[in-house]
Amino acid sequence: xxxxxxxxxxxxxxxxxxxxxxxxLLTIILKSMKRIILLFAVLFYLAxxxxxxxxxxxxxxxxxxxxxLSGLSDLENYVKVSNATFSNLKSENNALVANVxxxxxxxxxxxxDPPLGISSFIWGFCFGVPGLAVVYIVTEDSDETxxxxxxxxxxxxxxxxxxxxxxxxxxxxxxxY
Amino acid sequence: MLWLIVQFIIKYFLRKSLIIMGFICLILANKSxxxxxxxxxxxxxxxxxxxxxxxxxxxxAKVYYDKTIKKLVYDISFPEREVWVVEDSHSRIYRDGILxxxxxxxxxxxxxxxxxxxxxxxxxFGLRNSPYQIEKVERDGNMVITTWNPxxxxxxxxxxxxxxxxxxxxxxxxxxxxxxxxxxxxxxYSNVGGxxxxxxxxxxxxxxxxxxxxxxxxxxxxxxxxxxxxxxxxSAGSH
Numbered sequence: 001x002x003x004x005x006x007x008x009x010x011x012x013x014x015x016x017x018x019x020x021x022x023x024x025l026l027t028i029i030l031k032s033m034k035r036i037i038l039l040f041a042v043l044f045y046l047a048x049x050x051x052x053x054x055x056x057x058x059x060x061x062x063x064x065x066x067x068x069l070s071g072l073s074d075l076e077n078y079v080k081v082s083n084a085t086f087s088n089l090k091s092e093n094n095a096l097v098a099n100v101x102x103x104x105x106x107x108x109x110x111x112x113d114p115p116l117g118i119s120s121f122i123w124g125f126c127f128g129v130p131g132l133a134v135v136y137i138v139t140e141d142s143d144e145t146x147x148x149x150x151x152x153x154x155x156x157x158x159x160x161x162x163x164x165x166x167x168x169x170x171x172x173x174x175x176x177y
Numbered sequence: 178m179l180w181l182i183v184q185f186i187i188k189y190f191l192r193k194s195l196i197i198m199g200f201i202c203l204i205l206a207n208k209s210x211x212x213x214x215x216x217x218x219x220x221x222x223x224x225x226x227x228x229x230x231x232x233x234x235x236x237x238a239k240v241y242y243d244k245t246i247k248k249l250v251y252d253i254s255f256p257e258r259e260v261w262v263v264e265d266s267h268s269r270i271y272r273d274g275i276l277x278x279x280x281x282x283x284x285x286x287x288x289x290x291x292x293x294x295x296x297x298x299x300x301x302f303g304l305r306n307s308p309y310q311i312e313k314v315e316r317d318g319n320m321v322i323t324t325w326n327p328x329x330x331x332x333x334x335x336x337x338x339x340x341x342x343x344x345x346x347x348x349x350x351x352x353x354x355x356x357x358x359x360x361x362x363x364x365x366y367s368n369v370g371g372x373x374x375x376x377x378x379x380x381x382x383x384x385x386x387x388x389x390x391x392x393x394x395x396x397x398x399x400x401x402x403x404x405x406x407x408x409x410x411x412s413a414g415s416h
Protein backbone atom coordinates (compact mmCIF):
# COMPACT_ATOMS: atom_id res chain seq x y z
CA UNK A 1 0.00 0.00 0.00
CA UNK A 2 2.93 2.29 0.89
CA UNK A 3 4.61 1.33 -2.27
CA UNK A 4 1.46 2.20 -4.18
CA UNK A 5 1.27 5.60 -2.44
CA UNK A 6 4.90 6.33 -3.27
CA UNK A 7 4.33 5.33 -6.86
CA UNK A 8 1.29 7.59 -7.07
CA UNK A 9 3.28 10.51 -5.53
CA UNK A 10 6.08 9.96 -8.00
CA UNK A 11 3.62 9.92 -10.88
CA UNK A 12 2.06 13.16 -9.63
CA UNK A 13 5.48 14.81 -9.36
CA UNK A 14 6.36 13.73 -12.90
CA UNK A 15 3.04 15.03 -14.16
CA UNK A 16 3.50 18.34 -12.35
CA UNK A 17 7.02 18.80 -13.65
CA UNK A 18 5.79 17.95 -17.15
CA UNK A 19 3.06 20.57 -16.84
CA UNK A 20 5.57 23.16 -15.62
CA UNK A 21 7.84 22.33 -18.56
CA UNK A 22 4.89 22.63 -20.92
CA UNK A 23 3.83 25.99 -19.54
CA UNK A 24 7.42 27.23 -19.76
CA LEU A 25 7.59 26.00 -23.32
CA LEU A 26 4.32 27.75 -24.17
CA THR A 27 5.60 30.95 -22.56
CA ILE A 28 8.78 30.76 -24.64
CA ILE A 29 6.75 30.07 -27.82
CA LEU A 30 4.38 32.98 -27.08
CA LYS A 31 7.33 35.29 -26.44
CA SER A 32 8.94 34.16 -29.71
CA MET A 33 5.58 34.62 -31.49
CA LYS A 34 5.38 38.16 -30.16
CA ARG A 35 8.82 38.89 -31.54
CA ILE A 36 7.94 37.27 -34.89
CA ILE A 37 4.67 39.23 -35.13
CA LEU A 38 6.50 42.44 -34.24
CA LEU A 39 9.18 41.67 -36.83
CA PHE A 40 6.52 41.01 -39.51
CA ALA A 41 4.71 44.22 -38.56
CA VAL A 42 7.93 46.22 -38.91
CA LEU A 43 8.73 44.54 -42.25
CA PHE A 44 5.19 45.17 -43.53
CA TYR A 45 5.40 48.83 -42.49
CA LEU A 46 8.76 49.22 -44.22
CA ALA A 47 7.51 47.41 -47.34
CA UNK A 48 4.34 49.52 -47.56
CA UNK A 49 6.48 52.61 -47.14
CA UNK A 50 8.66 51.47 -50.04
CA UNK A 51 5.62 50.86 -52.32
CA UNK A 52 4.09 54.22 -51.47
CA UNK A 53 6.74 55.85 -53.66
CA UNK A 54 5.55 53.89 -56.74
CA UNK A 55 2.00 55.20 -56.48
CA UNK A 56 3.26 58.74 -56.01
CA UNK A 57 4.93 58.52 -59.43
CA UNK A 58 1.49 58.56 -61.02
CA UNK A 59 0.42 61.84 -59.53
CA UNK A 60 0.21 65.02 -61.59
CA UNK A 61 -0.41 68.50 -60.25
CA UNK A 62 -3.74 68.88 -62.01
CA UNK A 63 -4.59 72.19 -60.35
CA UNK A 64 -1.45 73.71 -61.82
CA UNK A 65 -2.26 72.28 -65.28
CA UNK A 66 -5.84 73.54 -65.01
CA UNK A 67 -4.50 76.96 -64.15
CA UNK A 68 -2.00 76.85 -67.07
CA LEU A 69 -4.76 75.83 -69.50
CA SER A 70 -7.48 78.07 -68.04
CA GLY A 71 -7.19 80.51 -70.95
CA LEU A 72 -7.69 77.66 -73.41
CA SER A 73 -10.66 76.39 -71.39
CA ASP A 74 -12.28 79.84 -71.64
CA LEU A 75 -11.61 79.81 -75.38
CA GLU A 76 -13.10 76.30 -75.67
CA ASN A 77 -16.28 77.35 -73.88
CA TYR A 78 -16.60 80.43 -76.08
CA VAL A 79 -15.97 78.51 -79.30
CA LYS A 80 -18.51 75.81 -78.44
CA VAL A 81 -21.21 78.43 -78.02
CA SER A 82 -20.26 80.87 -80.78
CA ASN A 83 -19.04 78.36 -83.38
CA ALA A 84 -16.29 80.84 -84.23
CA THR A 85 -13.06 79.84 -85.94
CA PHE A 86 -9.57 81.00 -85.13
CA SER A 87 -9.46 83.36 -88.13
CA ASN A 88 -12.79 84.93 -87.06
CA LEU A 89 -11.47 85.62 -83.58
CA LYS A 90 -8.10 86.79 -84.84
CA SER A 91 -9.74 89.27 -87.23
CA GLU A 92 -11.77 90.62 -84.28
CA ASN A 93 -8.57 90.90 -82.23
CA ASN A 94 -10.30 88.81 -79.62
CA ALA A 95 -8.24 88.60 -76.42
CA LEU A 96 -9.03 84.89 -76.08
CA VAL A 97 -6.65 84.04 -78.95
CA ALA A 98 -3.93 86.47 -77.87
CA ASN A 99 -1.55 83.70 -76.84
CA VAL A 100 -2.96 80.89 -78.95
CA UNK A 101 -1.55 79.30 -82.08
CA UNK A 102 -3.84 78.70 -85.04
CA UNK A 103 -2.49 75.25 -85.78
CA UNK A 104 -3.83 71.88 -84.72
CA UNK A 105 -1.96 70.01 -82.00
CA UNK A 106 0.83 72.60 -82.15
CA UNK A 107 2.26 72.29 -78.70
CA UNK A 108 3.56 68.82 -79.30
CA UNK A 109 4.54 69.23 -82.92
CA UNK A 110 6.42 72.42 -82.06
CA UNK A 111 8.74 70.38 -79.89
CA UNK A 112 9.96 68.49 -82.92
CA ASP A 113 11.59 65.85 -80.72
CA PRO A 114 10.86 62.17 -81.16
CA PRO A 115 9.82 60.17 -78.07
CA LEU A 116 12.62 59.73 -75.51
CA GLY A 117 15.00 61.41 -77.94
CA ILE A 118 15.12 58.26 -80.06
CA SER A 119 14.59 58.52 -83.79
CA SER A 120 10.99 57.84 -84.78
CA PHE A 121 12.34 55.61 -87.57
CA ILE A 122 14.02 53.41 -84.92
CA TRP A 123 10.76 53.25 -82.95
CA GLY A 124 8.95 51.95 -86.02
CA PHE A 125 11.85 49.76 -87.16
CA CYS A 126 12.41 47.99 -83.85
CA PHE A 127 8.93 47.90 -82.33
CA GLY A 128 6.69 47.82 -85.37
CA VAL A 129 3.12 48.89 -84.78
CA PRO A 130 3.50 49.45 -80.98
CA GLY A 131 6.50 51.70 -81.74
CA LEU A 132 4.40 53.57 -84.23
CA ALA A 133 1.72 53.93 -81.55
CA VAL A 134 4.22 55.41 -79.11
CA VAL A 135 5.41 57.95 -81.70
CA TYR A 136 1.86 58.83 -82.71
CA ILE A 137 0.55 59.18 -79.16
CA VAL A 138 3.57 61.00 -77.74
CA THR A 139 4.38 63.39 -80.58
CA GLU A 140 1.01 63.80 -82.36
CA ASP A 141 3.28 64.85 -85.20
CA SER A 142 2.48 63.57 -88.68
CA ASP A 143 6.09 63.92 -89.83
CA GLU A 144 7.45 61.93 -86.90
CA THR A 145 4.65 59.37 -87.35
CA UNK A 146 5.55 59.10 -91.01
CA UNK A 147 9.18 58.40 -90.11
CA UNK A 148 7.99 55.73 -87.71
CA UNK A 149 5.79 54.29 -90.47
CA UNK A 150 8.78 54.00 -92.77
CA UNK A 151 10.72 52.42 -89.93
CA UNK A 152 7.90 49.94 -89.48
CA UNK A 153 7.95 49.09 -93.21
CA UNK A 154 11.75 48.72 -93.23
CA UNK A 155 11.63 46.56 -90.09
CA UNK A 156 9.00 44.30 -91.63
CA UNK A 157 11.02 44.00 -94.87
CA UNK A 158 14.22 43.13 -92.98
CA UNK A 159 12.34 40.58 -90.86
CA UNK A 160 10.90 39.02 -94.04
CA UNK A 161 14.36 38.79 -95.63
CA UNK A 162 15.86 37.24 -92.48
CA UNK A 163 12.96 34.79 -92.35
CA UNK A 164 13.45 33.80 -96.00
CA UNK A 165 17.21 33.35 -95.50
CA UNK A 166 16.51 31.26 -92.41
CA UNK A 167 13.95 29.07 -94.21
CA UNK A 168 16.36 28.68 -97.15
CA UNK A 169 19.15 27.66 -94.79
CA UNK A 170 16.86 25.13 -93.13
CA UNK A 171 15.84 23.63 -96.47
CA UNK A 172 19.45 23.37 -97.64
CA UNK A 173 20.67 21.86 -94.39
CA UNK A 174 18.06 19.09 -94.32
CA UNK A 175 19.77 15.72 -93.86
CA UNK A 176 18.18 12.64 -95.38
CA TYR A 177 18.87 9.26 -93.78
CA MET B 178 -54.80 3.56 -64.74
CA LEU B 179 -54.27 4.33 -68.40
CA TRP B 180 -55.02 7.98 -67.76
CA LEU B 181 -52.36 8.02 -65.03
CA ILE B 182 -49.77 6.60 -67.43
CA VAL B 183 -50.69 9.19 -70.07
CA GLN B 184 -50.42 11.95 -67.46
CA PHE B 185 -47.01 10.66 -66.39
CA ILE B 186 -45.77 10.56 -69.99
CA ILE B 187 -47.04 14.10 -70.67
CA LYS B 188 -45.44 15.43 -67.47
CA TYR B 189 -42.18 13.62 -68.27
CA PHE B 190 -41.91 15.12 -71.75
CA LEU B 191 -43.04 18.52 -70.55
CA ARG B 192 -40.34 18.55 -67.89
CA LYS B 193 -37.72 17.35 -70.37
CA SER B 194 -38.69 19.97 -72.94
CA LEU B 195 -38.57 22.66 -70.26
CA ILE B 196 -35.05 21.61 -69.31
CA ILE B 197 -34.01 21.62 -72.99
CA MET B 198 -35.63 25.04 -73.46
CA GLY B 199 -33.74 26.29 -70.41
CA PHE B 200 -30.45 25.06 -71.87
CA ILE B 201 -31.20 26.70 -75.21
CA CYS B 202 -31.98 30.00 -73.44
CA LEU B 203 -28.75 29.76 -71.46
CA ILE B 204 -26.71 29.11 -74.61
CA LEU B 205 -28.36 32.01 -76.45
CA ALA B 206 -27.90 34.38 -73.51
CA ASN B 207 -24.25 33.40 -73.20
CA LYS B 208 -23.73 33.86 -76.92
CA SER B 209 -25.31 37.31 -76.89
CA UNK B 210 -23.23 38.35 -73.90
CA UNK B 211 -19.86 37.11 -75.11
CA UNK B 212 -20.53 38.10 -78.68
CA UNK B 213 -20.96 41.79 -77.85
CA UNK B 214 -19.14 43.56 -80.62
CA UNK B 215 -17.97 47.16 -80.38
CA UNK B 216 -17.25 48.42 -83.85
CA UNK B 217 -18.02 52.14 -83.89
CA UNK B 218 -17.29 55.06 -81.61
CA UNK B 219 -18.07 58.73 -81.99
CA UNK B 220 -17.36 61.51 -79.57
CA UNK B 221 -16.84 65.21 -79.12
CA UNK B 222 -13.16 65.84 -78.52
CA UNK B 223 -11.14 68.80 -77.39
CA UNK B 224 -7.36 68.91 -77.24
CA UNK B 225 -5.76 71.65 -75.19
CA UNK B 226 -1.97 71.89 -75.32
CA UNK B 227 0.51 74.36 -73.97
CA UNK B 228 4.26 74.63 -73.73
CA UNK B 229 5.26 76.10 -70.37
CA UNK B 230 5.53 79.85 -70.85
CA UNK B 231 4.72 79.55 -74.54
CA UNK B 232 1.73 79.57 -76.88
CA UNK B 233 -1.19 77.27 -76.41
CA UNK B 234 -3.32 75.48 -78.97
CA UNK B 235 -6.88 74.27 -79.00
CA UNK B 236 -8.54 71.75 -81.28
CA UNK B 237 -12.28 71.15 -81.04
CA ALA B 238 -13.74 68.38 -83.16
CA LYS B 239 -16.14 65.52 -83.43
CA VAL B 240 -14.47 62.20 -84.05
CA TYR B 241 -15.94 59.16 -85.82
CA TYR B 242 -14.17 55.81 -85.95
CA ASP B 243 -15.35 52.59 -87.54
CA LYS B 244 -13.19 49.60 -86.59
CA THR B 245 -14.52 47.36 -89.36
CA ILE B 246 -13.43 49.68 -92.17
CA LYS B 247 -10.60 51.23 -90.11
CA LYS B 248 -11.61 54.75 -90.98
CA LEU B 249 -11.01 57.65 -88.59
CA VAL B 250 -12.71 60.96 -89.27
CA TYR B 251 -12.14 64.21 -87.38
CA ASP B 252 -14.80 66.83 -88.12
CA ILE B 253 -12.83 69.83 -86.83
CA SER B 254 -14.62 73.05 -85.92
CA PHE B 255 -11.67 74.89 -84.35
CA PRO B 256 -9.13 76.33 -85.16
CA GLU B 257 -10.49 76.08 -88.72
CA ARG B 258 -13.36 74.07 -90.16
CA GLU B 259 -11.91 71.08 -91.91
CA VAL B 260 -12.29 67.32 -91.97
CA TRP B 261 -9.40 64.94 -91.46
CA VAL B 262 -9.85 61.43 -92.77
CA VAL B 263 -7.37 58.71 -91.91
CA GLU B 264 -7.92 55.52 -93.86
CA ASP B 265 -5.61 52.82 -95.20
CA SER B 266 -2.40 54.55 -96.25
CA HIS B 267 -4.02 57.96 -96.69
CA SER B 268 -4.40 60.95 -94.41
CA ARG B 269 -6.63 63.42 -96.19
CA ILE B 270 -7.70 66.93 -95.23
CA TYR B 271 -10.92 68.33 -96.68
CA ARG B 272 -12.01 71.97 -96.62
CA ASP B 273 -15.60 72.75 -97.64
CA GLY B 274 -15.90 69.17 -98.85
CA ILE B 275 -12.99 69.57 -101.26
CA LEU B 276 -9.79 67.60 -100.90
CA UNK B 277 -7.14 70.02 -99.71
CA UNK B 278 -4.26 67.74 -98.74
CA UNK B 279 -3.48 64.04 -99.23
CA UNK B 280 -0.55 62.34 -97.56
CA UNK B 281 0.34 58.70 -97.91
CA UNK B 282 2.06 56.33 -95.53
CA UNK B 283 1.38 53.07 -93.74
CA UNK B 284 -1.98 52.74 -92.01
CA UNK B 285 -1.88 53.61 -88.33
CA UNK B 286 -5.49 53.90 -87.20
CA UNK B 287 -5.09 50.65 -85.25
CA UNK B 288 -2.66 52.42 -82.92
CA UNK B 289 -5.15 55.11 -81.90
CA UNK B 290 -6.96 55.39 -78.60
CA UNK B 291 -10.28 54.79 -80.36
CA UNK B 292 -9.21 51.51 -81.94
CA UNK B 293 -7.64 50.33 -78.69
CA UNK B 294 -10.82 51.16 -76.78
CA UNK B 295 -12.97 49.21 -79.23
CA UNK B 296 -10.73 46.13 -79.33
CA UNK B 297 -9.95 46.21 -75.59
CA UNK B 298 -6.18 46.59 -75.91
CA UNK B 299 -5.86 49.91 -74.07
CA UNK B 300 -5.10 48.42 -70.66
CA UNK B 301 -1.46 47.48 -71.31
CA PHE B 302 -0.76 50.44 -73.62
CA GLY B 303 0.04 47.95 -76.38
CA LEU B 304 3.23 46.87 -74.59
CA ARG B 305 2.22 43.23 -74.20
CA ASN B 306 2.80 42.69 -77.90
CA SER B 307 6.01 44.72 -78.03
CA PRO B 308 9.66 43.80 -77.33
CA TYR B 309 9.27 45.28 -73.84
CA GLN B 310 9.33 42.70 -71.05
CA ILE B 311 7.62 42.84 -67.68
CA GLU B 312 10.18 43.29 -64.91
CA LYS B 313 7.80 43.37 -61.98
CA VAL B 314 4.19 43.82 -61.01
CA GLU B 315 3.39 45.38 -57.66
CA ARG B 316 0.28 46.48 -55.85
CA ASP B 317 0.04 49.77 -54.02
CA GLY B 318 -3.39 50.25 -52.52
CA ASN B 319 -5.89 50.02 -55.35
CA MET B 320 -3.20 50.49 -58.00
CA VAL B 321 -1.42 47.70 -59.86
CA ILE B 322 1.86 48.96 -61.26
CA THR B 323 3.72 47.12 -64.00
CA THR B 324 7.32 47.95 -64.83
CA TRP B 325 8.30 47.22 -68.42
CA ASN B 326 11.95 46.83 -69.37
CA PRO B 327 13.16 47.69 -72.87
CA UNK B 328 15.28 45.25 -74.89
CA UNK B 329 18.85 45.34 -73.55
CA UNK B 330 20.42 46.03 -76.94
CA UNK B 331 18.55 49.32 -77.22
CA UNK B 332 19.37 52.35 -75.15
CA UNK B 333 15.81 52.95 -73.99
CA UNK B 334 14.23 53.63 -70.64
CA UNK B 335 11.61 51.77 -68.63
CA UNK B 336 7.90 52.28 -69.03
CA UNK B 337 5.58 52.02 -66.05
CA UNK B 338 1.88 51.41 -66.50
CA UNK B 339 -0.66 51.44 -63.73
CA UNK B 340 -4.15 50.03 -63.55
CA UNK B 341 -6.97 50.90 -61.20
CA UNK B 342 -10.16 48.82 -61.20
CA UNK B 343 -8.88 46.82 -64.20
CA UNK B 344 -8.53 49.93 -66.37
CA UNK B 345 -5.44 51.79 -67.50
CA UNK B 346 -4.75 54.70 -65.16
CA UNK B 347 -1.29 55.97 -65.93
CA UNK B 348 1.72 55.62 -68.21
CA UNK B 349 5.17 56.85 -67.25
CA UNK B 350 8.04 56.90 -69.69
CA UNK B 351 11.63 57.15 -68.58
CA UNK B 352 14.81 57.76 -70.53
CA UNK B 353 17.82 55.45 -70.34
CA UNK B 354 19.16 57.46 -67.37
CA UNK B 355 16.01 56.69 -65.41
CA UNK B 356 14.59 60.22 -65.56
CA UNK B 357 10.88 60.62 -66.24
CA UNK B 358 10.21 62.19 -69.62
CA UNK B 359 6.43 61.80 -69.80
CA UNK B 360 3.46 61.18 -67.51
CA UNK B 361 -0.01 60.36 -68.81
CA UNK B 362 -3.18 59.80 -66.81
CA UNK B 363 -6.31 58.16 -68.23
CA UNK B 364 -9.21 59.16 -66.02
CA UNK B 365 -12.95 59.62 -65.66
CA TYR B 366 -13.86 56.44 -67.48
CA SER B 367 -17.32 56.44 -68.91
CA ASN B 368 -19.17 53.17 -69.31
CA VAL B 369 -20.98 53.44 -72.63
CA GLY B 370 -23.02 50.35 -73.38
CA GLY B 371 -20.51 48.17 -71.53
CA UNK B 372 -17.42 49.77 -73.06
CA UNK B 373 -15.11 51.72 -70.75
CA UNK B 374 -13.70 54.85 -72.36
CA UNK B 375 -11.40 57.37 -70.61
CA UNK B 376 -12.94 60.82 -70.99
CA UNK B 377 -9.95 62.77 -69.72
CA UNK B 378 -6.33 62.17 -70.69
CA UNK B 379 -3.79 64.42 -69.02
CA UNK B 380 -0.19 64.42 -70.18
CA UNK B 381 2.92 66.19 -68.96
CA UNK B 382 6.11 65.95 -70.98
CA UNK B 383 9.41 67.02 -69.51
CA UNK B 384 11.62 68.55 -72.18
CA UNK B 385 14.82 70.60 -72.03
CA UNK B 386 12.70 73.63 -73.00
CA UNK B 387 10.30 73.10 -70.13
CA UNK B 388 7.15 71.17 -69.39
CA UNK B 389 4.46 70.59 -72.00
CA UNK B 390 0.88 70.09 -70.82
CA UNK B 391 -1.90 68.46 -72.78
CA UNK B 392 -5.46 67.63 -71.80
CA UNK B 393 -7.70 65.62 -74.11
CA UNK B 394 -11.38 65.58 -73.22
CA UNK B 395 -14.00 63.29 -74.71
CA UNK B 396 -17.73 63.84 -74.28
CA UNK B 397 -21.05 62.72 -75.77
CA UNK B 398 -19.61 59.30 -76.56
CA UNK B 399 -21.80 57.04 -78.67
CA UNK B 400 -21.01 53.39 -79.40
CA UNK B 401 -22.14 51.41 -82.45
CA UNK B 402 -24.15 54.31 -83.85
CA UNK B 403 -26.01 53.72 -87.09
CA UNK B 404 -26.59 57.43 -87.55
CA UNK B 405 -24.13 59.82 -89.23
CA UNK B 406 -23.30 57.30 -91.97
CA UNK B 407 -22.08 60.21 -94.11
CA UNK B 408 -19.37 60.95 -91.54
CA UNK B 409 -18.30 57.35 -90.95
CA UNK B 410 -18.02 56.94 -94.73
CA UNK B 411 -16.78 60.44 -95.40
CA SER B 412 -15.52 61.27 -98.87
CA ALA B 413 -15.19 64.43 -100.94
CA GLY B 414 -18.46 66.32 -101.17
CA SER B 415 -20.33 63.93 -98.89
CA HIS B 416 -20.77 66.45 -96.09
